[in-house]
Amino acid sequence: MDEAGAPPLELSDALVEKVRAALAVGDTSAAAALAAPLHAADLADLLERLDGEARRALIAALGPAFDADTLPHLDEYVRDQVIEALGPEATGEVVARLETDDAVEVLADLDEAEQAAILAGLPLPERAAIEQGLAFPEYSAGRLMQRDAVAVPEYWTVGQTIDYLRAQPDLPDEFYDIFLIDPRFRVVGAVPLSRVLRSRRAVPLKELRLKELRTFPAECDQEEVARAFRKYGLVSAPVVGADGRLLGVITVDDVVDVIEEEAEDDILKLGGVLETDFFAGPWQSARQRLPWLVVNLATAVLAATVIGLFEGAIEKLVALAVLMPMVPSMGGNAGTQTLTVTVRALAVGELTPSNTLQILWKEIAVGLVNGAVFLVLGALIVALWFRDPYLGLVFGLAMIANLTAAGLAGVTIPLALHRLGFDPAVSSAVFVTTVTDCVGFGAFLGLATLLL
Amino acid sequence: MDEAGAPPLELSDALVEKVRAALAVGDTSAAAALAAPLHAADLADLLERLDGEARRALIAALGPAFDADTLPHLDEYVRDQVIEALGPEATGEVVARLETDDAVEVLADLDEAEQAAILAGLPLPERAAIEQGLAFPEYSAGRLMQRDAVAVPEYWTVGQTIDYLRAQPDLPDEFYDIFLIDPRFRVVGAVPLSRVLRSRRAVPLKELRLKELRTFPAECDQEEVARAFRKYGLVSAPVVGADGRLLGVITVDDVVDVIEEEAEDDILKLGGVLETDFFAGPWQSARQRLPWLVVNLATAVLAATVIGLFEGAIEKLVALAVLMPMVPSMGGNAGTQTLTVTVRALAVGELTPSNTLQILWKEIAVGLVNGAVFLVLGALIVALWFRDPYLGLVFGLAMIANLTAAGLAGVTIPLALHRLGFDPAVSSAVFVTTVTDCVGFGAFLGLATLLL
Numbered sequence: 079m080d081e082a083g084a085p086p087l088e089l090s091d092a093l094v095e096k097v098r099a100a101l102a103v104g105d106t107s108a109a110a111a112l113a114a115p116l117h118a119a120d121l122a123d124l125l126e127r128l129d130g131e132a133r134r135a136l137i138a139a140l141g142p143a144f145d146a147d148t149l150p151h152l153d154e155y156v157r158d159q160v161i162e163a164l165g166p167e168a169t170g171e172v173v174a175r176l177e178t179d180d181a182v183e184v185l186a187d188l189d190e191a192e193q194a195a196i197l198a199g200l201p202l203p204e205r206a207a208i209e210q211g212l213a214f215p216e217y218s219a220g221r222l223m224q225r226d227a228v229a230v231p232e233y234w235t236v237g238q239t240i241d242y243l244r245a246q247p248d249l250p251d252e253f254y255d256i257f258l259i260d261p262r263f264r265v266v267g268a269v270p271l272s273r274v275l276r277s278r279r280a281v282p283l284k285e286l287r288l289k290e291l292r293t294f295p296a297e298c299d300q301e302e303v304a305r306a307f308r309k310y311g312l313v314s315a316p317v318v319g320a321d322g323r324l325l326g327v328i329t330v331d332d333v334v335d336v337i338e339e340e341a342e343d344d345i346l347k348l349g350g351v352l353e354t355d356f357f358a359g360p361w362q363s364a365r366q367r368l369p370w371l372v373v374n375l376a377t378a379v380l381a382a383t384v385i386g387l388f389e390g391a392i393e394k395l396v397a398l399a400v401l402m403p404m405v406p407s408m409g410g411n412a413g414t415q416t417l418t419v420t421v422r423a424l425a426v427g428e429l430t431p432s433n434t435l436q437i438l439w440k441e442i443a444v445g446l447v448n449g450a451v452f453l454v455l456g457a458l459i460v461a462l463w464f465r466d467p468y469l470g471l472v473f474g475l476a477m478i479a480n481l482t483a484a485g486l487a488g489v490t491i492p493l494a495l496h497r498l499g500f501d502p503a504v505s506s507a508v509f510v511t512t513v514t515d516c517v518g519f520g521a522f523l524g525l526a527t528l529l530l
Numbered sequence: 531m532d533e534a535g536a537p538p539l540e541l542s543d544a545l546v547e548k549v550r551a552a553l554a555v556g557d558t559s560a561a562a563a564l565a566a567p568l569h570a571a572d573l574a575d576l577l578e579r580l581d582g583e584a585r586r587a588l589i590a591a592l593g594p595a596f597d598a599d600t601l602p603h604l605d606e607y608v609r610d611q612v613i614e615a616l617g618p619e620a621t622g623e624v625v626a627r628l629e630t631d632d633a634v635e636v637l638a639d640l641d642e643a644e645q646a647a648i649l650a651g652l653p654l655p656e657r658a659a660i661e662q663g664l665a666f667p668e669y670s671a672g673r674l675m676q677r678d679a680v681a682v683p684e685y686w687t688v689g690q691t692i693d694y695l696r697a698q699p700d701l702p703d704e705f706y707d708i709f710l711i712d713p714r715f716r717v718v719g720a721v722p723l724s725r726v727l728r729s730r731r732a733v734p735l736k737e738l739r740l741k742e743l744r745t746f747p748a749e750c751d752q753e754e755v756a757r758a759f760r761k762y763g764l765v766s767a768p769v770v771g772a773d774g775r776l777l778g779v780i781t782v783d784d785v786v787d788v789i790e791e792e793a794e795d796d797i798l799k800l801g802g803v804l805e806t807d808f809f810a811g812p813w814q815s816a817r818q819r820l821p822w823l824v825v826n827l828a829t830a831v832l833a834a835t836v837i838g839l840f841e842g843a844i845e846k847l848v849a850l851a852v853l854m855p856m857v858p859s860m861g862g863n864a865g866t867q868t869l870t871v872t873v874r875a876l877a878v879g880e881l882t883p884s885n886t887l888q889i890l891w892k893e894i895a896v897g898l899v900n901g902a903v904f905l906v907l908g909a910l911i912v913a914l915w916f917r918d919p920y921l922g923l924v925f926g927l928a929m930i931a932n933l934t935a936a937g938l939a940g941v942t943i944p945l946a947l948h949r950l951g952f953d954p955a956v957s958s959a960v961f962v963t964t965v966t967d968c969v970g971f972g973a974f975l976g977l978a979t980l981l982l
Binding site: 086091094095098117119120126127129151240243244246249251252253254270271272274275276277278290291292307308309310311312313330331333334335337338341342344345346348349350351355356359360361363364367368370371372374375377378379381382385386389392393396397398399400401402403404406407408411412414415417418419421422423426428429430431432433436437439440441443444447448451452455456459511515519 | 547696880
């Protein structure tokens with residue numbers, strides 16, 4: 079078998095270790111020789127796995143052999159370090175070799191001084207294209223798109239199109255649809271390449287176009303773009319200006335990244351951490367995670383204040399202190415279940431005004447049903463443990479109250495945050511557990527004061 | 531503007547309400563007229579938003595106009611109801627109109643009796659193709675692939691290929707790469723359509739093939755497939771048997787679903803709920819969520835037992851009862867932060883044996899740093915609140931101990947579950963909070979017993 083079409087070189091743990099070992103003994107040229115044949119995505123992986131010093135040494139050793147396409151594959155935190163190691167001049171050279179969408183993505187994360195230093199070194203056309211890309215709002219279709227779209231007049235035939243494509247040297251590397259444009263450069267149709275290839279030369283492209291044309295305004299949020307790509311199985315789609323003119327094209331590989339990032343984002347936000355956490359050093363991670371812990375301290379103080387209201391009851395019956403943390407613990411878990419479902423349903427657009435009330439009733443019902451289970455189970459355990467049926471009853475009643483509150487809070491809190499324009503993934507958990515903590519302690523100790 | 535290429539019909543909240551209203555007054559033909567022109571993905575959305583009764587009425591009203599492609603777009607829970615409403619015979623007719631990969635996906639979720647009933651009604655070739663698809667393991671490349679791949683002999687030219695494609699009526703709807711095969715039907719290359727279209731008729735396809743050929747064995751896990759598609763920006767890739775023969779093709783639209791589902795899955799598992807939760811009724815949801823709550827009850831009993839060891843200390847100083855829930859609350863949050871980062875790093879393959887130790891040290895460092903912050907902050911708050919500096923010191927020391935334990939548990943528990951072959955997203959949270967609860971209560975009350 080000849081070289082092309084051969085199975086690709088994989089980045090194995092063993093290869094990472096070899097590169098690391100070579101760098102450790104200062105044999106940078108051996109390390110570069112191992113790294114150079116890797117696919118850009120694998121080189122990015124390798125760089126992410128090395129520590130800061132080894133990373134800089136490898137980049138220096140690769141020199142001009144450094145594959146430009148590595149940059150967009152890197153985690154933001156590692157990319158900053160790589161760009162710093164390259165310096166503005168070499169970064170400029172690397173950025174100039176990227177497609178516009180990738181160049182914009184790389185530059186967007188830098189601060190303005192760094193951006194200006196790199197842009198200053200670029201040839202004017204590239205510079206203008208990147209600056210135009212950066213002018214679109216963050217996370218918009220305009221930022222995501224590539225400017226080189228393949229577009230032909232709407233009245234062309236298959237034959238004309240093929241002749242044009244064969245003659246034109248300046249086309250994007252890969253494209254999946256040909257867009258039809260009217261004389262004012264407005265998009266009026268999209269033709270998948272497979273349809274062009276299967277049709278005779280005389281067939282007008284118009285006859286081959288997709289029944290439905292899905293275009294995206296440049297300001298459209300990338301999440302909306304990703305949702306449409308996923309829903310309708312799109313592979314590429316045109317981005318248009320306010321006047322309907324073709325501005326560029328979004329391809330599915332960029333959308334795949336968005337889908338992964340948005341989901342990733344929700345996971346990490348729900349856990350109270352930032353996207354760059356994994357590759358950040360201990361100091362950065364500690365600092366980034368601190369704010370949520372401080373917020374949690376405040377809510378914990380609130381919960382402690384609720385307990386403080388019932389000091390007298392605890393003094394009389396210390397068993398209350400032993401049992402009381404179980405009630406908010408159960409409520410917190412039930413609330414997390416509900417809020418997880420709610421946050422995801424909001425993110426994927428399944429929770430709409432037309433079914434909100436139905437979902438709210440459902441969650442209250444779930445809280446009552448599972449609350450009833452723990453009313454019985456909890457009352458039994460406590461009655462047997464402390465040989466006190468009344469204490470068991472108090473515990474069970476607090477359980478059902480708190481699980482119902484959890485269901486209610488788990489829907490209403492993320493929903494309210496969403497309606498107010500906040501991201502429900504970020505702060506729902508802390509509010510929901512505040513409710514379940516306060517209701518949990520309050521209900522248990524309050525009922526104990528009343529009934530025991 | 532003529533019909534094709536027109537902006538597509540959108541599923542708005544208003545349209546959902548109109549359909550719902552028509553069904554409510556029994557005007558099923560009006561509802562069907564509103565629903566029939568929708569894209570399959572939108573019809574699926576509409577069906578998901580209706581309640582069970584309205585759903586059945588709409589399906590009955592649509593009759594043979596029911597778009598087969600709706601089925602793969604439906605949430606599993608809703609799809610079961612739709613298939614039940616259709617009955618095995620009509621479902622068979624609908625399934626026969628789907629591409630193999632979609633048909634396999636739909637049938638895979640049904641129980642064996644339902645599968646058999648539907649398969650019995652299918653024409654033999656479709657039936658054989660679907661049965662072969664179902665023979666591959668769940669979540670494998672074989673399940674994901676479509677059997678109709680476009681493949682031509684490796685020695686063909688662009689001209690021969692175009693002539694073949696024009697003459698062949700039986701090709702898949704959409705395809706993005708042409709695979710080159712040797713005489714034994716083994717894949718030896720992949721040529722993107724854009725390269726074929728841009729090249730003159732005499733050019734051999736071999737010259738146009740991608741430098742790297744990425745094939746997937748049929749048994750390969752879909753998560754691995756998705757990771758490679760994302761990493762290398764693939765749009766389609768061949769699936770091969772053990773002998774390297776071409777079995778089918780995976781296209782990016784199927785992979786987009788996998789990426790979304792895997793991330794979704796992790797989010798919901800971390801929250802202790804199932805994927806089908808949102809569309810399930812209250813009874814089902816309550817039942818599905820119960821097991822984790824029962825596990826949590828057991829761990830809460832464990833934490834209460836730890837408190838029980840120190841009843842004497844609480845009896846002497848009831849302030850301990852007021853303060854003690856704050857310690858595990860903070861530890862639980864810090865542990866959740868760490869485990870979220872760890873679970874995601876494991877899922878996307880960033881946490882490997884070569885950097886495990888480094889990450890473990892980092893998390894312990896983060897725990898110590900943030901623990902030190904709350905040692906000072908917590909000690910101050912408590913000392914001022916209860917006018918007792920020693921109580922403040924005990925509280926602060928318990929904080930730093932628990933935040934360090936949280937960092938340690940947040941890495942080691944998901945990692946251990948992963949090494950043992952379990953999914954760390956499912957059960958890490960419950961184990962980590964058990965550790966932070968027991969260490970939190972134990973450290974605070976234990977230190978109080980020793981030092982106060």
